[in-house]
Amino acid sequence: MICQECHDRPAALHFTKTVNGEKTEVYLCEKCAHEKGEYLFSGHPAFSLNNLLGGLFNSEPLFSSNPAFREEEVTCEKCHMTFQQLLKTGKFGCANCYTTFDSKLTPILKRLHGGNTMHQGKIPERMGGALHLQKELQLLREKLNEMIASEYFEQAADVRDQIRAVEQKLSGEGGGS
Secondary structure, eight states, rough: OTTTSSSSSSOEEEEEEETTTTTEEEEEHHHHHHHHHOOOOOOOOOHHHHHHHHHHHHHHHHHHHHHTTTTOOBBBBOOOOOOHHHHOOOSSTTTTTHOOOOOOOOHHHHTTTTTOSOSSSSOOOOHHHHHHHHHHHHHHHHHHHHHHHHTTTTHHHHHHHHHHHHHHHHHHSSSSO
C-alpha cells in the first residue's frame, strides 16, 4: 500500500477511525505521519501511549462524580496494581486487571467509544464458531423479548426453539462444532 498523503513512499501506518458508525481508513508513510502530527510514533518525545491512556483515564469530573471511583481502593490479586496506579501510568499490570477494574473502566470505555462497548471487529477463525453462536444467541433472545412484548406468542415459541438449538450447539450436546 502506498502513502495516501505523498503518494510516493510505502505506507508504514494503517489507521482506522470509526465515528458514528462511519469507518475511515488512512495509510501513511512514517515521514508523512510525523509531519501530519496526528499519528506520531512512540519513539517521538511528544507522544507517549502511556500519556494518552493516562490522560484519558485521568478525567477528574468523571471520577469525582461517580461513587464507584470514591470507594475503597481495588487492587489486582495477581499483580497488586491499584486503580490509582492504572490511572497514573495508563498501563494494565496483567490480564487479570481487566476483570478486576471492569466496573471502573466501563464508564470510561463507554465515553471513549460513544456508548458502544461491544467488539464489532473481526473474529479469529479458531474462536469464531463459539463467538458467532453467542452473538446469534443474544440476537435471538432480543427477538424473543420483542415477540413476547408484541404478543406474537407462536413466533416467540419458534424463536425459543431456535434459542434452545443454539444453546445445545454451544454446550456441544447438539453435535455442533
